[in-house]
Amino acid sequence: MLRSFVKAAVLAAATAFCLPGAATAADPLKVAAVYTVPIEQQWVSRIHKALTAAKERGEIDYAYSESVANADYERVMREYAEKGNALVIGEVFGVEQAARRVAKDYPDTAFLMGSSFKPQAPNFSVFDNYIHEPSYLTGMIAGGMTKTAKIGLVGGYPIPEVNRLMNAFIAGAREVNPQASFTVSFIGSWFDPPKAKEAAFAMIERGVDVLYAERFGVSDAAKEKGVLAIGNVIDTQADYPQTVVASALWSMEPTIAKALEMVKAKTFKAEDYSVYSYMKHQGGALAPYGTFDDKIPADLKAKVEAKKQAILDGSFVVTVDDAEPKSSK
Incomplete structure (x- = not known):
């Protein structure tokens, strides 16, 4: 597939x-x-x-x-x-x-x-892949869509190109939902969907209801358990129409x-x-909402659109933070 x-x-x-x-x-x-x-x-x-x-x-x-x-x-x-x-x-x-x-x-x-x-x-x-800007926007969506205020992130390795996206995502989620907590896990592989899926299952068991799918396999777990996922780099909503609510595209x-x-x-x-x-160079973008267009609250979409325009006109700068993200205490 x-x-x-x-x-x-x-x-x-x-x-x-x-x-x-x-x-x-x-x-x-x-x-x-x-x-x-x-x-x-x-x-x-x-x-x-x-x-x-x-x-x-x-x-x-x-x-x-x-x-x-x-x-x-x-x-x-x-x-x-x-x-x-x-x-x-x-x-x-x-x-x-x-x-x-x-x-x-x-x-x-x-x-x-x-x-x-x-x-x-x-x-x-x-x-x-400096797509920390759309990653921030997807974080805002995650923060606004979670019902448990528990968000999970599954990545490959804690290296700068992964860390900066996760940190931007977390910052975006916190802007919308300051009470949100985060569980972060790295699977030690760039391509191991079964391992990523298991890591996601473990988070869902702890109450996470929105998952940042930095690796393939996370959205499969979200789909099986009926929670939401945020895509990374590519838009997989066509494969997970009831699961992938938004994606940061590269x-x-x-x-x-x-x-x-x-x-x-x-x-x-x-x-x-x-x-x-x-x-600004069209190398990064927020994917169309697609099947979630009428499921995301209008006020949340308005906040995301305003932030998107602020990024494009330079009035808001998403911080590039390459430090390894940690789970909330």
Whole structure:
């Protein structure tokens, strides 16, 4: 089901985002991606979706490897560089040193990698999913929808790219519901739906009635137990129409568009692309309410909309807090 969802999203995006000055079908850029997890995984699915859309438009030749073990990551990166790919993309959490070593050995290849660390001159750029802004908005919704004032959060690992989203979510929930308490759990995996589901079940048994689904599997538990879930990175409401009340979306299209533009113009350099995940660049967004449009109280929706506009016009700034979130005492 997850793979079908990703394929459908890719096809829908193929004509949705146009890159100014994109390569023509006769002159596509060679682009490769190296993923440590399956392309169904939320984070990677967004990169894959944007790159496949560029391929469908004829801008790039796109090859990728998924579920690459950390021990094999450096080898696969080198193989793609040796094959003449102009741009190599991936997520290097856990393989930072190896990835940066490869970049040094191939200075004429552009590397754009998901990373918690800084760019490395001259050719190693980084990006991250800075969707803390829509995460704050989904937190507001969670705070307004909970009946027990008990909210649960299930994440993969307590690293900055997860922590900042959870902390923003908690801050948003507290704005609407100062009495809310939070239970936080990390499963120690980026893709283990059964483990995430069990962690969610344990929270529901303790009275949690809204769950932040940072990992796949959480919404399944919420559905089975009749509680609500908040989605992360992608919108899974179509699969959980009575469960997923809202989602913070991440779009990699702006990031990919900028990178392709720079590579094509031969001006690519070591930079931090994280800003292209912000709402003002359309890299982050609050998903449509869909099946919950008439279930969310009108006053709550008004508060969320006002906060959204404040974020976009700069009058409200969501704090970036990378510290590990803790359960309420």
